[in-house]
Amino acid sequence: MDFAHSLAAISAEELISGAGLVLLLVAAWGGDKAARAISVAALVVLVAAAALAVPALAGGVGGKAAFVFDGQLRVDAFASFAKLLIYLGAGVTLIVAPSFFERFNALRAEFPLLVLFAALGMGIMVSAGDLLTLYIGLELNSLASYVLAAMLRSDGRSAEAGLKYFVLGSLASGILLYGVSLTYGFTGTTSFEGIRTALSAGPLSIGATFGMVFVFAGLAFKISAAPFHMWTPDVYEGSPTPVTTFFATAPKAAALALLMRVSLDAFGAHVSAWNQIVIFASLFSIIIGALGAITQNNIKRLLAYSSINNVGFMLIGLAAGTPAGASAMLVYLAIYVVTSVAGFAAVLLLRDENGDPIEAISDMAGLSRTRPGLAAALAIVMFSLAGIPPLFGFWGKFVVFQAAVQAHLVLLAAVGIAASVIGAFYYLKVVKVLYFDEPADKVRGNGDFANTVLLALASIAISPLGYLGTKWLGGLAGNAAAALFHVV
């Protein structure tokens, strides 16, 4: 594939990097006063990048035309689907962040830029067709994320979150890199296509198995699947809430998409070898996520455990190892991202009379009487995360478990869904606090307009009205998943 074609295919990435560099100059020139303007500009850039990514979404299933830069990157429907979710998460972060940071006088011009560069890194991650491109994208995203976690310098928890994220993230990157080197050593190539060809020749050698296990372990950290989940509650709690919103949406989507590409493409010839790892991680995440959340009184920690729990359900789709499973996983991911947006938008609206954020669940007691709309939105989020029909969160679980049953993983599906009842308990607990308890009347602050609109839109999307979009969403996800399975 010639160079000009390759350059034309990655226009979204070029736009973000070019605009990011220009805005960096603006930031250097204008300082923190320009932060709001830069945020708006960055948002516009993300919207434009999303528009550039759309055409590939409905495009063919890929084939050779999707291989750009000699297979270093893939520009296919799958990458586009993931990118749109990433840009959505990043865009939402840019919308909610300014008013939050201004309260602490900590709105810095670097913030929108870091989000932008993280989004660029994630775009590369999900398009990667080679282990090295993968690593570059991952590190670009991670470095930006570490700084974002510690953005609120005056807050000890934020600094702690940044440091923890950095130390553990580096360790995970090291593990991943070790796996990459082993895989390279035993297959002689770093390209996904080459690895797939080399591995499909015969049974998996012991060295390649080790490489694969290390790669999966490294990626499991990035998606916060148990047993590599320990950082998640601390980082979610400590990071400023807009950053937590970001972590729960964009990097989560990117890392899961990356895991899908690596497992179904590079290691796609040996599904039975890696799906034991995935099944274990899935069930363990579901159970850890459910049990860990029960005793939490901080809504952000609770949502962190909830994200571990939800990743477990998504991995069930991956364990199926079929196009239907991959498509189900993408549907789940899309619904989860929207649910998280709604959840964190609601959390951001919880403020006391001084405008300081409220994070303790007990402080939300009786919210349904003082702020019925907000309480209803939170209840929708909770029931949706629990996967109770008719809320849209049920649909994600529905397609994932259906795919698992179709792939004859009936036992996994049965155990997984039974464990989801444990999770339902703590979601119910939040609803109980919101609706059954006497009002604590702590939530007094007025909401931010952009936040409220965001919350309303996201709540409508995950309400039963979301089912009207199932055909459309299923079609896009199916198209995206098909791209993973049509490797030439």
Next chain:
Amino acid sequence: MTGFPILSLMLLVPLVGAVLCLKSGRETARVVALIATLIDFALGVVLWTHFDIGGAQWQFQEHAALFSGFDWKLGIDGIALLLIVLTVFLMPICIGASWNSIEKRAGEYYAAFLLTETLLLGVFVAQDLFLFYIMFEAGLIPMYLIIGIWGGAERIYASYKFFLYTLLGSVLMLIAMFWMVNEAGTTDIPTLMAYNFPPAAQTWLFLAFFASFAVKMPMWPFHTWLPDAHVQAPTGGSVILAGVLLKMGGYGFIRFSLPMFPVASAHFAPLIWGLSMAAVVITSLIALVQNDMKKLIAYSSVAHMAIVTVGLFAFNRQGLEGSMIVMLSHGIVSGALFLGVGVIYDRLHTREITRYGGLAVNMPYYALFFMLFTMASIGLPGTSGFVGEFLSLLGVYQESSWVALIATTGIILGAAYMLYLYRRVIFGEQANADAAKLPDLDFREWAMMIPLAAVVLWMGVYPESFLAPMRKDIGALEARVAMAKPKGDADVKTGAERTATAAAAALASAQLKGAK
């Protein structure tokens, strides 16, 4: 009536009402709720009168391919029709029961109630497997809120128990549904009802569905959520729980377990009988020692539902028809009994039996109604309870005389605990001064009691009105399960009465047509 989406309209009316109620105050909300439920009742009557008895098995069908994976597909047969009519009949009465007793957050209360009605009706009209599941599960949310917000002192515990217990029961059913759809290649319930699943798979599928329906029903020993939920729920909630929600379990057995897994049903029939016999005896004895009126009636519900399961798994016409009539009758009677408890609870704010006594003196009309419903609960001939229980027990007698023998003790024990309750509350000394001063029924309570009493007598004296619509469907079901029917211990010679019933059906439908 073909082409007009009356079923969708019946689902839509309460939903619109719910949205309207949400933001209104108490006075507006209760009027809106009453109007919405009365419109639905009128639609239910239209549905019944336009239902072509003996015609096509599935009527009023609607189909819209709105979603991926499942369809908006509605339609009813005679069995569903009766349960729908029961639901829309009880709903306005529940609103009436809540008229004065719900004071806080009334708008939300009526909204939750109307939402429940939509979802309950949705369960009975759904013709798509997953649509059914969504409606079946979604009903948990409004009920959880009703118990948790407007319930009694122990409401939090009861609401959790209700939600998690029933959720755990249902989720395995979803996995079984996936398997079935994968195997049969359709989500259409009527098609699935005729599909022959491999017998080995039927065992697992049956158990997965059993987990859900046994909890919903509830069957002993999965019933423990029921007394808690009943006792803590507000009166309207109790009426709808006992009246309609429990019927979803029985409906599930009739609609899914029996026709879809006949082999496994026959295989597990002894288990069902065993659990039912245990339930009849044990829960009746537990009911005998209760001090809380609602708890007593809750336990009696479990005992009555056991008669339903016994009849369902008798695999013959009498058993199946009897079970349906018990369900309808129990829906009316237990609803009426909870209402009766609600009437005096509203006055004295206690459900403690010993706090009452001698109410016959100061509340004679109340005593009269309560007597009628007590007798119906016991199963006195002439009331609705008798017809159903008699048919059910007759059905199971053909299969196993021992099961029939033990299940029949339920009627004796039922007489014991109900009469004992009646004696302590209505008769005897007027031991409590405040109870002796209670005023008799007011207009609102009369308006609720009269229709219930009328239906109890109607069903008891002329059950044909209720048997006719479902006769053909029960016949189809009997034919479907005949292939797996276990050999009973009775030596029944089938005579020519089958033609007689057909003639009666034709006569009844002719009469109904004449009435139009």
